[in-house]
Amino acid sequence: MHATPGHFMLEPAYDPNSGTGTGRDAIGLGRASGPGLDVRHGTLLTLEDINVSFDGFKALRDLTLYIGVGELRCIIGPNGAGKTTLMDVITGKTRPDSGQAFFGESLDLTEMSEVQIAQAGIGRKFQKPTVFEALSVFENLELAQNADKSVWASLRARLSGEQRERIEDVLTTIKLDASRQRPAGLLSHGQKQFLEIGMLLVQDPQLLLLDEPVAGMTDAETEFTAELFKGLAGKHSLMVVEHDMGFVGSIADHVTVLHQGHVLAEGSLEQVQADERVIEVYLGR
Amino acid sequence: MNQPLALTAAQKAGPRLTLAALGAVLAILVALPLLSLLPADNPLQVSAYTLTLVGKILCYAIVALALDLVWGYAGLLSLGHGLFFALGGYAMGMYLMRQTAGDGLPAFMGFLAWTELPWYWYGTSSFLWSMCLVVLAPGLLALVFGFFAFRSRIKGVYFSIMTQALTFAGMLLFFRNETGFGGNNGFTGFSTLLGFGITAPGTRAVLFLATVALLVISLALGWGLARSKFGRVLTALRDAENRLMFCGYDPRGYKLFVWVLSAVLCGLAGALYVPQVGIINPSEMAPTQSIEAAVWVALGGRGTLIGPLLGAGIVNGMKSWFTVAFPEYWLFFLGALFIIVTLFLPKGVIGLLRRKGEQ
Ligand SMILES: Nc1ncnc2c1ncn2[C@@H]1O[C@H](COP(=O)(O)OP(=O)(O)O)[C@@H](O)[C@H]1O
Ligand SMILES: [Mg+2]
Numbered sequence: 336m337h338a339t340p341g342h343f344m345l346e347p348a349y350d351p352n353s354g355t356g357t358g359r360d361a362i363g364l365g366r367a368s369g370p371g372l373d374v375r376h377g378t379l380l381t382l383e384d385i386n387v388s389f390d391g392f393k394a395l396r397d398l399t400l401y402i403g404v405g406e407l408r409c410i411i412g413p414n415g416a417g418k419t420t421l422m423d424v425i426t427g428k429t430r431p432d433s434g435q436a437f438f439g440e441s442l443d444l445t446e447m448s449e450v451q452i453a454q455a456g457i458g459r460k461f462q463k464p465t466v467f468e469a470l471s472v473f474e475n476l477e478l479a480q481n482a483d484k485s486v487w488a489s490l491r492a493r494l495s496g497e498q499r500e501r502i503e504d505v506l507t508t509i510k511l512d513a514s515r516q517r518p519a520g521l522l523s524h525g526q527k528q529f530l531e532i533g534m535l536l537v538q539d540p541q542l543l544l545l546d547e548p549v550a551g552m553t554d555a556e557t558e559f560t561a562e563l564f565k566g567l568a569g570k571h572s573l574m575v576v577e578h579d580m581g582f583v584g585s586i587a588d589h590v591t592v593l594h595q596g597h598v599l600a601e602g603s604l605e606q607v608q609a610d611e612r613v614i615e616v617y618l619g620r
Numbered sequence: 621m622n623q624p625l626a627l628t629a630a631q632k633a634g635p636r637l638t639l640a641a642l643g644a645v646l647a648i649l650v651a652l653p654l655l656s657l658l659p660a661d662n663p664l665q666v667s668a669y670t671l672t673l674v675g676k677i678l679c680y681a682i683v684a685l686a687l688d689l690v691w692g693y694a695g696l697l698s699l700g701h702g703l704f705f706a707l708g709g710y711a712m713g714m715y716l717m718r719q720t721a722g723d724g725l726p727a728f729m730g731f732l733a734w735t736e737l738p739w740y741w742y743g744t745s746s747f748l749w750s751m752c753l754v755v756l757a758p759g760l761l762a763l764v765f766g767f768f769a770f771r772s773r774i775k776g777v778y779f780s781i782m783t784q785a786l787t788f789a790g791m792l793l794f795f796r797n798e799t800g801f802g803g804n805n806g807f808t809g810f811s812t813l814l815g816f817g818i819t820a821p822g823t824r825a826v827l828f829l830a831t832v833a834l835l836v837i838s839l840a841l842g843w844g845l846a847r848s849k850f851g852r853v854l855t856a857l858r859d860a861e862n863r864l865m866f867c868g869y870d871p872r873g874y875k876l877f878v879w880v881l882s883a884v885l886c887g888l889a890g891a892l893y894v895p896q897v898g899i900i901n902p903s904e905m906a907p908t909q910s911i912e913a914a915v916w917v918a919l920g921g922r923g924t925l926i927g928p929l930l931g932a933g934i935v936n937g938m939k940s941w942f943t944v945a946f947p948e949y950w951l952f953f954l955g956a957l958f959i960i961v962t963l964f965l966p967k968g969v970i971g972l973l974r975r976k977g978e979q
Pocket of ligand 2: 418420546
């Protein structure tokens with residue numbers, strides 16, 4: 336906690352380019368994705384020996400996981416395996432009891448706040464779709480958009496032509512063009528899922544965490560989402576938690592199976608589906 | 621299939637109607653003080669009593685608007701806004717007491733056998749410094765309180781209880797004679813403001829107009845905020861704070877900004893209230909005062925700009941009648957009103973009017 340004259344602040348924003356960047360550390364200042372993120376070894380996310388326990392119950396046990404730049408990774412596992420908890424750890428919502436979590440080479444996620452992690456370039460879609468219900472679809476996208484998110488900037492913010500275009504593009508992509516002025520609270524469950532995906536698209540993070548994104552979607556919507564995600568991989572890294580094996584099979588080149596807070600198996604979908612232990616966990620229930 | 625059309629027509633007529641009504645009210649509010657300057661035998665003359673009553677209600681309306689900014693928009697229910705109002709009032713009162721005392725000490729200090737001004741009274745004979753105090757006292761208190769409350773992520777009912785405790789503590793502190801603010805009597809018996817007689821019709825009229833101006837400025841400010849991206853972030857914060865953080869917004873700065881702004885508006889309203897009403901004492905910090913302000917907002921319709929003004933007007937209008945007709949039942953009535961609004965009018969009077977407008 337420190338202060339610079341003229342501003343009061345609560346916490347410096349995380350600036351991956353400190354030194355080369357503007358170095359402003361007022362409330363909430365910072366970029367949404369760090370163009371200077373150091374990913375020398377091609378690994379975007381590094382989790383090593385992560386342990387999380389709730390009142391003695393071990394939700395994650397010595398979990399180790401690496402996500403490469405541009406990778407699309409699926410995480411599967413029975414209910415209660417710790418998939419959501421894993422995302423909570425990455426986004427700073429839950430602090431691990433022990434273990435290391437790095438974004439790129441140098442950003443220690445265990446030391447950063449939720450806001451700093453989001454600003455550093457990790458976006459998240461929740462298991463239960465959460466959008467800003469009182470705001471319109473358009474406004475939801477406007478708020479999520481990658482921009483200066485400080486108080487002072489918000490007081491003066493006006494959408495530039497480029498930003499507006501980007502929102503329009505995403506509105507078309509998520510097929511909510513016609514509902515742009517509707518309060519998000521009035522959307523159907525599937526539409527909310529898409530809106531939240533759209534919010535991630537405009538936020539433009541380097542790593543997208545998606546918790547059961549196709550739950551409640553029709554087959555056609557699921558298929559469409561699969562195409563969307565495949566289009567994102569490469570430019571972005573994605574970590575998708577999903578139960579729908581058909582969906583997983585259609586998108587993932589790499590699958591991690593989580594069981595009781597531990598990585599049970601890793602590999603292509605065929606490989607893990609052939610794994611004895613995985614079959615036991617899934618069929619033994 | 622012409623329902624959407626009818627709807628848009630109503631929506632279009634809505635703002636125009638609102639604007640016309642606002643204009644009419646504003647015209648009346650500007651006319652009132654001018655009419656009060658007429659000779660007493662003129663049938664159009666507005667009495668000092670009426671002018672003071674309306675002026676007082678306008679001050680409360682500013683408090684309601686300020687409270688709505690934090691409650692209706694940002695979802696922070698403060699049950700301690702009376703404290704900020706009173707602090708602004710006390711800062712103005714200090715100046716008025718110094719005006720009355722001239723070169724001597726304010727009378728109540730004489731009763732305490734004090735021979736010197738306490739340090740925090742220094743400079744209060746200056747109108748300018750007192751105006752700074754009007755802003756600084758509530759503003760700094762809100763800043764410090766908000767900083768720690770928001771940093772610790774205190775929300776919901778815990779936040780409300782803390783604000784209530786804060787105003788209660790303030791009241792107890794100001795009740796003590798040793799605190800140096802006149803104890804339970806507070807400040808009264810003012811004589812002049814900037815050299816003008818405080819009860820002179822001209823002074824009253826100017827104070828009234830200043831209150832109207834502050835109300836209009838607050839309204840414009842609230843309108844600007846509500847339409848800005850800042851206002852939308854506040855709404856998002858109210859409904860899904862976690863989601864907002866994962867979008868990269870730090871809620872604390874947003875809360876702190878609107879919280880301090882709201883406190884300062886209350887302080888300014890308090891500063892205009894005191895010379896018009898002629899008294900300030902710790903009862904303004906009583907927990908019920910702040911709760912009453914929440915009732916104004918809830919009744920009028922929170923999350924709107926006009927709603928709280930309506931609410932403050934309706935409740936205080938009724939109160940001034942009730943406290944003459946059946947003084948002992950006012951609090952029961954207020955409680956019943958709150959329950960009725962919560963149960964049947966979740967969107968307040970404004971919600972009711974809007975529904976009527978759409979039909
Ligand atoms: N905040 C919490 N407090 C206590 N237990 C929790 C908490 N969050 C998760 N858990 C427990 O941790 C385990 C893993 O949960 P979760 O990560 O939600 O599983 P998944 O998303 O894989 O279904 C569950 O048994 C759950 O009950
Ligand atoms: Mg889950």
